Amino acid sequence: MNRLEGKLAIVTGGARGQGEAEARLLARSGAAIIIADVLEDEGRALEAALRQEGLEARFIRLDVTSEASWAATIALAQEWKGRLDILVNNAGIINRSTVEKTGLDAWERVLKVNLTGAFLGIQAVSELMIEGGGGAIVNISSNSGYSGHYDPAYTASKWGLRGLTKSAAMELAGKNIRVNAVCPGLVVTGLNANSPHLQPMIGMTPMRRSGKPEEIAELVLFLVSDASSFITGEDFVIDGGFTAGAAYRRVASETGIYLD
Numbered sequence: 001m002n003r004l005e006g007k008l009a010i011v012t013g014g015a016r017g018q019g020e021a022e023a024r025l026l027a028r029s030g031a032a033i034i035i036a037d038v039l040e041d042e043g044r045a046l047e048a049a050l051r052q053e054g055l056e057a058r059f060i061r062l063d064v065t066s067e068a069s070w071a072a073t074i075a076l077a078q079e080w081k082g083r084l085d086i087l088v089n090n091a092g093i094i095n096r097s098t099v100e101k102t103g104l105d106a107w108e109r110v111l112k113v114n115l116t117g118a119f120l121g122i123q124a125v126s127e128l129m130i131e132g133g134g135g136a137i138v139n140i141s142s143n144s145g146y147s148g149h150y151d152p153a154y155t156a157s158k159w160g161l162r163g164l165t166k167s168a169a170m171e172l173a174g175k176n177i178r179v180n181a182v183c184p185g186l187v188v189t190g191l192n193a194n195s196p197h198l199q200p201m202i203g204m205t206p207m208r209r210s211g212k213p214e215e216i217a218e219l220v221l222f223l224v225s226d227a228s229s230f231i232t233g234e235d236f237v238i239d240g241g242f243t244a245g246a247a248y249r250r251v252a253s254e255t256g257i258y259l260d
């Protein structure tokens with residue numbers, strides 16, 4: 001229960017969805033949590049709910065694309081605990097448009113939030129982490145970082161996050177900072193709740209369901225805790241078998257090899 005006792009964690013996009021589940025689990029595992037998001041009402045409500053449970057939580061309005069915003073978040077960590085041990089770069093957006101129809105603004109916006117935001121986060125936290133003797137960073141990529149999602153900007157950002165993870169892991173390993181990526185498949189959240197693609201995706205997923213935010217949070221907890229102390233620079237798919245071979249599974253079903 002107290003795997004993260006004495007540690008301070010920042011979860012970006014922590015006000016709702018998977019980030020909320022991650023913030024809750026890390027807090028219940030003993031960490032003090034900075035919930036960092038552009039969604040102020042949801043973020044403050046989560047802060048209050050965690051405090052109600054007797055846990056340590058602070059909300060800050062962080063726009064991951066803004067260096068000034070990151071500086072204010074690091075200042076909060078410094079002033080509150082004088083240390084920083086964990087960063088979960090979870091904030092993300094999607095565009096849901098094709099190469100043909102994606103305008104430059106939309107392309108740049110997705111790359112800026114999903115990829116540049118994580119880069120700025122790693123840059124912002126590393127000094128304070130190093131001062132404290134090290135830390136752990138998890139970047140939330142996607143199984144779209146393994147294949148071609150129909151949104152090219154989202155796909156590029158999530159592939160990019162896997163590359164950033166490996167590069168940052170090499171640089172920071174000597175400073176005792178581990179950097180890994182988590183690549184979820186379909187999880188029903190505010191990001192996609194109204195998407196017409198949910199049922200077809202679930203139908204193609206070998207486990208025949210979407211993931212739960214709490215399941216993604218368990219993997220994040222493992223990767224930020226000492227249980228994973230020799231793992232760095234890796235990306236972990238968590239998608240009910242989708243990436244493992246959903247296309248072949250469908251062929252097998254359609255040709256009668258699998259009778260499900």
Ligand SMILES: NC(=O)c1ccc[n+]([C@@H]2O[C@H](COP(=O)([O-])OP(=O)(O)OC[C@H]3O[C@@H](n4cnc5c(N)ncnc54)[C@H](O)[C@@H]3O)[C@@H](O)[C@H]2O)c1
Nearest residue numbers: 013017018038063064090091092142184186187189190191
């Ligand atoms: N839901 C899925 O199926 C799925 C699958 C794979 C990966 N992911 C990734 O998981 C992460 C969490 O997504 P989710 O499903 O919980 O969606 P969500 O929309 O519920 O949560 C995303 C959070 O990021 C925040 N955010 C957006 N722009 C921001 C910015 N500029 N600065 C700070 N915060 C910002 C939002 O306010 C929101 O709280 C994202 O990176 C997403 O790409 C989601």
